[in-house]
Amino acid sequence: MPVLTSPDIANKFQEKWLAVFPEDQATGSDSVPMDDSLTSLHWLQNFSIINADPERPNGSGTGCPSSDLFLKRLPRGGTDSPSSPPAGDTASTGMPLYLGSPVTSGSDSGPRFIDCVHPGHGYSQIPIQASPPAEVDYKTNPKVKPPYSYASLICMAMQASKQPKVTLSTIYNWITENFCYYRHAEPSWQNSIRHNLSLNKCFKKVPRQKDEPGKGGFWQIDPQYADMFVNGIFKRRRMSANSYNNNTGKEALTSEERQADEGDGVSSFSDDAHKADILRGDFDLASVFDDVLGGNCSTFEDLDINTALSALGCEMEVSLQGRQHPGRWCNGGDILGNQYLNHHQPYGYLDMSGASLDCSIGEIHVPQQLHPDQDQLMHHHQHLQQFDETSTLFPEEVVPWENIKEEEQAIPLTLDQGFGLCEGFFSEMQPWERVEAYL
DNA sequence: CATTGTTTAGCCACGT
DNA sequence: ACGTGGCTAAACAATG
DSSP states (O other), X not given: OOOOOOHHHHHHHHHHHHHHOHHHHHHOOSOOOOOOOGGGTTHHHHBOTTTTOTTSOOSOTTOOGGGGTBOOOXXXXXXXXXXXXXTTOGGGXXXXXXXXXXXXXXXXXOOEEEOOOOTTOSTTOOOOOOOOOOEEETTTOSSSOOSOOHHHHHHHHHHXXXXXXXXXXXXXXXXXXXXXXXXXXXXXXXXXHHHHHHHOTTEEEEOOOTTSOSSSOEEEEOTXXXXXXXXXXXXXXXXXXXXXXXXXXXXXXOHHHHHHHHTTSSOHHHHHHHHHHHHTTOOOHHHHHHHHHTTTTSSHHHHHHHHHHHSTTOOEEOOOHHHHSOOTTTOTTOTTTGGGTTOOBSSOOOOOSGGGGOOOOSSBOOOSSOOHHHHHHHHHTGGGEEOOGGGGOOOOOOSOHHHHHHHHTTOOOOHHHHHHHHHHHHTTOOHHHHHHHHO
16 A cells, blocks of 8 residues: 655645645645535534434424534634635525634524634635624524535434434434524425435435335435545546646546556555545545544544644634544444444545544554544643533444554554644644645 | 435536 | 536426
């Protein structure tokens, strides 16, 4: 498996990056311009499956799960906006342009955005707007369309359901309960949901068993999606990564060629492309789900950590649930999870949690629990973190430590290196430096 | 009949 | 200009 650590790649990336984003050099900003497509589901970095637990008491009179749907994020001067749609995105039509991270604002409020405008922060930045801070409570505001793509909404509903598979009506209900807009909107959005379920490869229909009453089947996130992505079947449009690596044109490979290319266990093309996409904020369902489903991010808290730690200078509120209690998504009985435990992750993801220390490129095995060194690292930065109260939840452990130890061998960094890396993240690390770190 | 699921088409925005 | 992704609308079939 190739471990792409060559500084040449980073240098080339830097050159091309600066060619495109010269302002990055001038500012020394920690920002990485983000192509924050709704497809990319940056919101997943913030989204907490735990907080999305619809059964978790939240003080909502309606029993609506939305109160704790999203992690609280209290940016200090701003943070990334992983949930923010790109300006002009269809789904964001009518949405404020200063959308920030979804937060909760009380014991009984729905998803809302608190303004997180801060130019150039975080990986999932959208073009920063000069709009005044504002909050949008999507649970109660019927006029503002949530800035989530339907795929995102579906995924949220699936996550919130805590079930490995959900029905269409469940998805409907969750959306209407959590987004007032859809309670009042024309029912055509349901058509779009169905359309999305059918069309989006990320979603897989699970036929209802004969002995299961009810109508229609179940839906789940297709566990094969990641592989599909790796195989290039679900290629993203903005494969800008190709220009940042030496695999330009690979996507034009035939399926046989592609398979041959991946025959050695990992597709360097997929790796590089994916990572570069990540570096550009080009997350997508595949990367997120594969990480989550694969146990790399046992909960979305991990992703939140990623985002939070990447938001330099931001006051972060980070839950370590994922670290302490991984496998929320993959835990016992989860039809998606177990088969993905120890499933090789054909690509890495930009992760500044413990897993973020994994800077090897290629086949990356990210332990579901932090290596002790990583744990120390996390503690090292605890002063930067405010832990959500929910961090004490979910005591279950999923991955045996033996497995973790096996997988952590893929982590080439020493503790000192890890500190250095993170210090860079917390200081004045240039985008390309981050790139280099990850490459 | 209502719901669910699939498919097609068109439009728009964005990136290359 | 072109490709891609997302959304909307619509038609149609299948199912309970």
